[in-house]
Amino acid sequence: MRWVNLTISRSTGLLLGALPLAALGLAYLLAAASRHAANPADKILPLPGAMAEAMGALLFDVDPLSGQILFWADLLASLQRLGLGLGIATFSTLLVGLVLGALPPVRATFGPLVTAIAVIPPIALLPILFIVFGLGETAKVALIVIGIAPYMIRDVAGHITALPREQIAKALTLGASSWQIVLRIALPQALPRLFEALRLSLGPAWVFLIAAEAIAADVGLGYRIFLVRRYLAMDVILPYVAVIALLAMLMDLLLTRASRRLFGWAHLASR
Amino acid sequence: MLSLRNVWIEYGEKVVLERISLDIAEGAFVSIIGPSGAGKSSLLRLILGQEAPSRGEILLDGQPLAPECGPDRGVVFQRYSVFPHMTVLDNTMFGLECAEAPFTARLFGARRRAARARAEAMLEAVGLGDSLNLYPAQMSGGMQQRLAIAQALIKQPRLLLLDEPFGALDPGIRADMHTLITGLWREFGLTIIMVTHDIKEAFSLGTRVLTLDKRRHDPHAPHRYGAGVIYDLALKKGAPIEQAEEREVVPLAGGITIDTKDNT
Numbered sequence: 001m002r003w004v005n006l007t008i009s010r011s012t013g014l015l016l017g018a019l020p021l022a023a024l025g026l027a028y029l030l031a032a033a034s035r036h037a038a039n040p041a042d043k044i045l046p047l048p049g050a051m052a053e054a055m056g057a058l059l060f061d062v063d064p065l066s067g068q069i070l071f072w073a074d075l076l077a078s079l080q081r082l083g084l085g086l087g088i089a090t091f092s093t094l095l096v097g098l099v100l101g102a103l104p105p106v107r108a109t110f111g112p113l114v115t116a117i118a119v120i121p122p123i124a125l126l127p128i129l130f131i132v133f134g135l136g137e138t139a140k141v142a143l144i145v146i147g148i149a150p151y152m153i154r155d156v157a158g159h160i161t162a163l164p165r166e167q168i169a170k171a172l173t174l175g176a177s178s179w180q181i182v183l184r185i186a187l188p189q190a191l192p193r194l195f196e197a198l199r200l201s202l203g204p205a206w207v208f209l210i211a212a213e214a215i216a217a218d219v220g221l222g223y224r225i226f227l228v229r230r231y232l233a234m235d236v237i238l239p240y241v242a243v244i245a246l247l248a249m250l251m252d253l254l255l256t257r258a259s260r261r262l263f264g265w266a267h268l269a270s271r
Numbered sequence: 272m273l274s275l276r277n278v279w280i281e282y283g284e285k286v287v288l289e290r291i292s293l294d295i296a297e298g299a300f301v302s303i304i305g306p307s308g309a310g311k312s313s314l315l316r317l318i319l320g321q322e323a324p325s326r327g328e329i330l331l332d333g334q335p336l337a338p339e340c341g342p343d344r345g346v347v348f349q350r351y352s353v354f355p356h357m358t359v360l361d362n363t364m365f366g367l368e369c370a371e372a373p374f375t376a377r378l379f380g381a382r383r384r385a386a387r388a389r390a391e392a393m394l395e396a397v398g399l400g401d402s403l404n405l406y407p408a409q410m411s412g413g414m415q416q417r418l419a420i421a422q423a424l425i426k427q428p429r430l431l432l433l434d435e436p437f438g439a440l441d442p443g444i445r446a447d448m449h450t451l452i453t454g455l456w457r458e459f460g461l462t463i464i465m466v467t468h469d470i471k472e473a474f475s476l477g478t479r480v481l482t483l484d485k486r487r488h489d490p491h492a493p494h495r496y497g498a499g500v501i502y503d504l505a506l507k508k509g510a511p512i513e514q515a516e517e518r519e520v521v522p523l524a525g526g527i528t529i530d531t532k533d534n535t
Binding site for chain 1: 319340355365368373374406409428
């Protein structure tokens with residue numbers, strides 16, 4: 001059978017998907033083992049035992065300086081910043097994207113502003129945010145919001161603008177007002193797209209979080225990674241990166257599942 | 272009932288329609304045919320209110336027509352006439368909900384039950400009584416068009432506009448839809464204006480057939496002249512139309528040619 005026609009069953013798919021990951025892990029182990037054979041004190045590619053030991057201290061021991069268990073404090077701080085940033089971005093996207101997409105006068109007035117903000121590299125704004133909001137939490141959350149909201153707004157607004165004109169005409173002939181069209185036609189059709197935009201923004205959101213934490217923070221996953229870099233502590237950096245990757249995958253999965261459950265109609269065509 | 276007085280549509284230099292003067296009587300079933308690009312759909316959009324005429328005026332019951340779609344005119348397009356995020360029932364109830372609940376556009380309790388009953392009766396009339404909870408993506412093209420018709424008729428529009436409503440359907444389904452629309456037209460005393468590519472459909476359904484085409488053509492400036500109504504045929508229809516079975520379309524020898532290409 002030709003490759004384009006092959007269908008992969010769920011179990012085979014899982015197995016096939018696991019293969020490259022397993023190969024990557026094995027390659028790492030082999031490389032680490034060979035480096036340790038040459039130099040038992042090697043820090044660049046730590047063995048799993050060393051990673052477990054280093055992480056154990058961060059996971060279970062109270063740090064005498066701050067009085068906190070470092071890993072959990074880092075995780076909590078980062079997730080709080082990320083959650084606030086994503087939440088504010090999502091909410092403003094819904095509000096702004098909806099009116100921008102559905103109402104031509106609003107689009108004409110504020111569309112160029114959103115575009116202008118969207119083309120600025122957010123990291124270039126970070127110094128301004130630190131100057132304006134200080135070095136506290138606000139600046140970090142603001143960076144995430146400014147980093148992802150304009151993209152999400154443009155995506156959702158574009159999706160609503162692209163709704164067939166026939167649909168709007170039909171709604172008008174059914175007696176709908178502008179408000180009713182926004183509420184019952186534009187909003188429900190924007191929501192699946194919003195979830196999709198949010199899902200695709202998770203990657204950039206993490207980038208902005210880590211960047212903000214690397215520059216000015218005293219706790220957080222990104223802060224820890226950049227702190228222990230000074231000691232070449234790969235045994236901490238690698239597990240932290242793995243945690244970030246796992247969290248990102250988990251959020252991605254949850255959003256996909258939630259969208260399928262909440263907006264079944266939007267996924268009918270692709271089935 | 273509907274009058275067009277010397278109506279033109281021009282886009283800059285390009286004249287699409289010129290000198291259209293029509294009176295459409297209550298209860299008529301008007302078919303509009305003509306070659307691609309003859310402005311059939313433009314004329315329909317004009318009556319629908321999606322576009323304003325560049326000259327002339329359109330009167331509905333003697334009142335000038337606002338250039339905005341409104342609930343006095345129902346419409347069924349070839350595609351995208353139904354809302355993909357609503358079930359069949361919600362699609363049909365939407366018109367009622369808009370009228371009765373200006374702020375939430377949703378009905379609750381007894382009023383919802385009343386609207387639901389009306390919607391169910393209407394869906395029964397178009398043959399969708401068993402599909403109340405399906406989404407449009409789960410239905411065939413014919414079922415979607417039935418839904419679009421039910422959705423429009425529940426608002427009891429003065430005028431029902433059909434823009435190639437059956438163009439995307441296969442011949443068997445199309446014959447069913449012809450029977451359906453003829454039945455509904457009689458039952459509800461509708462006034463219908465239908466744009467179609469299918470001459471046979473135009474003549475078998477309509478009580479009046481309008482043919483749009485250019486009266487004059489300047490080969491050096493093809494857009495200089497717009498299309499007008501070149502034939503306006505009133506068909507006598509005493510007896511019910513016998514058109515249950517779909518026969519082969521007889522190819523026209525010479526005369527006007529109507530292309531069957533997709534014209535959206």
